[in-house]
Amino acid sequence: MAEPAPNYTLDKAGEDKFTLNLGPQHPGTHGVLRVILQMDGEYIVRADPILGYGHRMQEKIAENMTYLQVMPYVCRMDYLGALSYNLAWCCAVEKLCGFEVPPRAEAVRVIATELNRISSHLLWWGAFLLDLGGFTPFLQAFADREMILDLLERITGSRLTYCYFRFGGLPSDVDEAWLAQVMEFIEGFRTRLPRYHDLVTTNVIYEHRVRNVGVILPFDAAGYGLSGPVLRGSGIGFDVRRHEPYSGYDRYDFTVPVDDMGDCMGRYNVRMEEIVQSLAIIEQAIGSIEEGPVRSKVPKILKPPEGEVAMAVETPRGQLVIHIVSDGTKKPYRVKFRVPSFANLSIFAKLARGQLLADALAVLGSMDLVIPEIDR
Amino acid sequence: MMTGRFLARVLEKAGCACRELETPSPGFACQLEAQADEVVGLVRIIAANGFFLESISAVDRLKEKKMDGLYLFNHYEESQRLMIRIEMDRSNPVLPTISKIFPGALWYERELGEMFGIRVAGCPDTRNLLLEEDAKFHPLRKDFRGRA
Numbered sequence: 001m002a003e004p005a006p007n008y009t010l011d012k013a014g015e016d017k018f019t020l021n022l023g024p025q026h027p028g029t030h031g032v033l034r035v036i037l038q039m040d041g042e043y044i045v046r047a048d049p050i051l052g053y054g055h056r057m058q059e060k061i062a063e064n065m066t067y068l069q070v071m072p073y074v075c076r077m078d079y080l081g082a083l084s085y086n087l088a089w090c091c092a093v094e095k096l097c098g099f100e101v102p103p104r105a106e107a108v109r110v111i112a113t114e115l116n117r118i119s120s121h122l123l124w125w126g127a128f129l130l131d132l133g134g135f136t137p138f139l140q141a142f143a144d145r146e147m148i149l150d151l152l153e154r155i156t157g158s159r160l161t162y163c164y165f166r167f168g169g170l171p172s173d174v175d176e177a178w179l180a181q182v183m184e185f186i187e188g189f190r191t192r193l194p195r196y197h198d199l200v201t202t203n204v205i206y207e208h209r210v211r212n213v214g215v216i217l218p219f220d221a222a223g224y225g226l227s228g229p230v231l232r233g234s235g236i237g238f239d240v241r242r243h244e245p246y247s248g249y250d251r252y253d254f255t256v257p258v259d260d261m262g263d264c265m266g267r268y269n270v271r272m273e274e275i276v277q278s279l280a281i282i283e284q285a286i287g288s289i290e291e292g293p294v295r296s297k298v299p300k301i302l303k304p305p306e307g308e309v310a311m312a313v314e315t316p317r318g319q320l321v322i323h324i325v326s327d328g329t330k331k332p333y334r335v336k337f338r339v340p341s342f343a344n345l346s347i348f349a350k351l352a353r354g355q356l357l358a359d360a361l362a363v364l365g366s367m368d369l370v371i372p373e374i375d376r
Numbered sequence: 377m378m379t380g381r382f383l384a385r386v387l388e389k390a391g392c393a394c395r396e397l398e399t400p401s402p403g404f405a406c407q408l409e410a411q412a413d414e415v416v417g418l419v420r421i422i423a424a425n426g427f428f429l430e431s432i433s434a435v436d437r438l439k440e441k442k443m444d445g446l447y448l449f450n451h452y453e454e455s456q457r458l459m460i461r462i463e464m465d466r467s468n469p470v471l472p473t474i475s476k477i478f479p480g481a482l483w484y485e486r487e488l489g490e491m492f493g494i495r496v497a498g499c500p501d502t503r504n505l506l507l508e509e510d511a512k513f514h515p516l517r518k519d520f521r522g523r524a
Contacts, residue, residue, distance in 0.1 A: 052506040059491075060515050095402045222428040222452065224480035236452050243455035310403030310448070310457055321448065321457075323403075325435055334516075338431035338448065346480045375506055 016041045020357075024053045030127065030364075031371030033345075037357070044360055047352035049345060054375040062335040067093050067302050068167070070332070075163045077337065078373040080123055082162045083116040083152075084315035090165045091246050092311035092322045096304045097167075105169035105294040106248040107285045111182065112152065112164060113247075114278040114285075118189075119148040120316035121271045121278075124368045128268070129200060131365035132209050137200055144192060147185055154178055167302065169295030179286050186279050193275070201272070210264035214351045214363030217262060224350075225343040228318020229274065230367055233267035235260040240314035252284045264366035271368070303330055317341050317368055341367070342374045380405065380456040382425050389421045405456035412445075412462050412471055419447070419460075419474045427451050427458065429474075432484035434492045436466070438518035443469045443492065464494070473498040491516040 016039075023034040032053035038046040058077060062070045074089045075082040087109055094101060101109075126141035149159045155174050156164040164170065200206055216226070216234045231238055239256040241249040257273035259266035306328040312321045318340025327333040344367050352360040383406055387396065390408075400407045410418055430448035437443065445462040462471065473496050475482040485496040486505040493514040496502070504511055514520060 052504075052508070055506045057515055060520075092403075222423075222426065223478050225429040225431075225478070231452075238452040240455070308401045310401070310459075312403070312450075312455070312457075319430075321430055323431075323433065323446075323448070334435045336431065336433040336446075338433075342483065343429075343480055346483050350479075 054372040058376040080120040081316040088313035096309040107289045128365040168298035224347040229270040234262040429478040469494040
């Protein structure tokens with residue numbers, strides 16, 4: 001059950017009770033999240049996340065622009081998984097207008113999005129361990145992430161806020177040399193992946209920090225609408241790529257990793273396994289890629305029919321739903337972004353209660369939040 | 377019509393309390409129209425059948441002087457997006473809180489309050505969520521003219 005708004009002025013401060021302000025500028029909050037904590041000594045009595053420091057009113061901006069102009073804004077919401085957002089916006093508009101996407105473009109979209117997912121998970125891996133006090137893993141992850149950034153830079157032209165997909169396909173095709181480079185990266189990365197586990201997963205100190213910390217029960221997952229690795233770490237194997245396939249994901253053979261523990265370790269295991277699955281998807285996509293056009297014919301000035309559409313995409317952080325209401329003009333009438341981190345963070349107050357402050361930061365890190373995505 | 381087994385159960389229990397759209401829009405398995413006072417009963421049935429809350433949002437229809445509250449639900453076992461649309465009077469939009477059933481609804485309801493000026497009856501926390509704490513304007517209303 002939801003809680004009423006706290007009144008900090010009336011809270012009686014006991015001998016060891018005090019209010020602590022965490023953030024908005026704190027390395028553990030990954031961006032500009034502020035959490036007001038009521039502490040009893042080292043333990044958290046109550047956590048109250050304060051949002052909005054990165055608020056840009058994206059939904060209103062979208063109402064004042066054409067469908068094409070909105071596209072780069074969408075990619076700046078989740079700066080670590082920009083291609084998933086790019087894909088979601090393109091697929092939503094294509095679904096609304098009934099555009100076809102050539103098979104080659106769909107395959108390239110999957111390859112690029114999955115590469116982006118791996119780079120996002122790698123950054124999370126490094127940053128999560130940084131939260132726990134380990135500096136070396138961060139550098140290890142960034143060495144591999146750098147290779148993915150180079151690969152994506154070659155096709156998209158940017159290194160972080162990619163905006164590569166267009167309505168009806170891609171603006172430009174990829175060449176054979178790029179596909180070969182991706183295969184080369186996969187082979188090299190597969191040999192380096194065991195090092196990640198040797199360095200961290202089996203580390204005793206690490207295990208003590210994450211085992212049985214921040215346990216999310218499957219019952220709570222539905223109540224808070226969790227998704228992504230946060231959900232799958234609690235034993236529910238819901239993945240949009242499997243349950244509501246888009247962009248040809250139903251053609252690839254992959255498993256949805258699930259961990260029953262529900263703690264920080266569970267979420268960690270799920271993401272590490274997801275990296276392996278993403279590699280497999282990319283490999284299959286490159287293996288079965290067809291020659292052909294990468295863009296179907298779409299009108300230059302887009303006027304979708306009147307109506308509405310919902311499009312769900314699995315971003316590295318969970319289920320994104322874009323809901324567009326169109327009134328038949330060049331600009332969307334209303335756009336709602338259902339972002340995964342928003343729902344995932346809403347359970348934090350419940351998880352933090354009764355935890356040590358250091359453990360709460362581990363929980364926050366294990367959620368893999370991107371704050372601009374929550375604030376929109 | 378793409379009705380999964382969970383959805384069929386919900387519709388059976390809900391009975392004729394709500395109107396169902398014949399052809400749902402792409403991306404939705406089912407779209408319902410209901411009155412504001414039926415929401416809590418409907419959401420209880422939906423929650424009992426294992427659905428999770430995707431989002432709560434609204435659409436301002438300035439020309440018709442109406443405002444629609446939109447509830448989106450989905451199921452973890454088979455994807456079947458269910459939408460409930462509640463039509464309200466634009467001058468005094470009121471929705472009941474469902475945060476007692478879905479605790480995650482609280483943030484969406486706070487967002488409705490600040491962005492659309494919708495009063496969420498019984499909502500335990502009505503502070504602004506994303507806007508500054510003393511903001512009294514409602515940016516997602518169509519008659520709001522910002523800098524954009």
